[in-house]
Ligand SMILES: Cc1ncc(C[n+]2csc(CCOP(=O)(O)OP(=O)(O)O)c2C)c(N)n1
Ligand code: SF4
Ligand code: SF4
């Protein structure tokens with residue numbers, strides 16, 4: 001039976017952790033382990049999910065798990081994948097959960113190496129759009145306009161480069177499967193986890209993970225923000241498979257950006273002009289995505 | 304670990320002798336030494352109009368909602384942080400966030 005919110009398995013593998021109430025990252029870890037099951041081996045670099053999961057002497061993961069150095073998620077995943085291969089195990093998913101800082105910035109070369117070697121790993125970036133564990137510093141995945149402790153006025157230098165595009169970076173390695181997802185679209189996310197688990201080779205998931213503490217939003221807003229970021233067109237749901245891009249959800253009309261921005265302290269400075277500028281960048285991004293989509297379906301080899 | 308009911312607080316006794324400390328940086332998988340109940344100011348009360356759809360179970364980031372008889376949900380006092388996500392996402396408005404009256 002294919003996975004959905006109706007068939008999400010009951011066994012829990014992430015309970016008693018110390019994440020803030022309503023943490024999107026912890027919801028992702030919980031879901032992924034439910035889908036992949038108790039044989040999963042987990043790597044988590046320095047960051048919120050390791051800090052809240054492994055608090056000595058407590059161990060909130062119910063499966064085998066290890067904390068990796070901040071920059072080394074891809075390398076440690078590769079090591080475990082090598083052992084799994086050497087032992088001839090076929091039913092042990094090897095999965096990493098890394099924050100956006102650990103993925104887009106410091107761990108990028110390690111991730112690139114693992115993707116290039118075609119390791120059989122599942123790399124999940126839970127994207128809370130800043131370095132949360134050390135106090136909300138701006139990362140390469142913090143969007144333009146967001147206030148962090150190191151970008152107090154809220155602005156990245158260039159609106160033209162609103163945030164590192166991790167899906168394209170992963171896809172550029174020619175790996176079998178890469179996708180984006182959001183906690184607001186649970187069925188889509190769960191199916192992508194299931195697919196990633198079946199891929200023979202590396203897979204990469206970039207998942208939107210609201211963070212009430214770092215974003216200055218309500219603890220119960222996590223799923224609603226995960227929906228509205230998609231509905232406003234700011235977070236397209238995508239799949240890159242067999243060198244072809246699929247846009248999983250194409251809103252006919254984008255919801256107004258204000259709906260998403262309101263209620264998030266990290267956007268409290270933003271002006272109307274700046275919202276209009278954000279819209280223009282979003283629209284350009286969608287034009288490029290549609291062109292990529294058409295191009296890759298006509299000529300997958302050059303996708 | 305299997306179902307939610309397997310996740311119990313197991314108090315951690317600080318060993319007297321150095322050789323008795325765990326060799327790894329933490330205890331075995333699933334060893335929970337402290338409850339999270341002290342984090343909470345609100346407690347989700349599940350009302351009778353719940354239709355057991357299971358969405359609250361899906362969305363709880365803490366795995367603090369279990370399914371009881373006929374899948375009727377119940378909340379685990381050790382792990383619920385009172386975040387209110389279950390109540391917000393319940394399609395039947397069948398969860399009311401009350402002042403916490405649990406331990
Ligand atoms: C080499 C190294 N540099 C810095 C740190 C300090 N550090 C620990 S966690 C963290 C932030 C992690 O941010 P991110 O990867 O985005 O994950 P999040 O905390 O947001 O979940 C930093 C800077 C470290 N542990 N190792
Ligand atoms: S700071 Fe954000 S990402 Fe970290 S545990 Fe809290 S809510 Fe989760
Ligand atoms: S989401 Fe609401 S209706 Fe559905 S099981 Fe939970 S309490 Fe019941």
Ligand code: SF4
Pocket residue numbers: 022347362363364365366367368378382383384385386387388389390
């Ligand atoms: S209030 Fe939050 S932690 Fe408690 S049961 Fe609901 S979703 Fe889970």
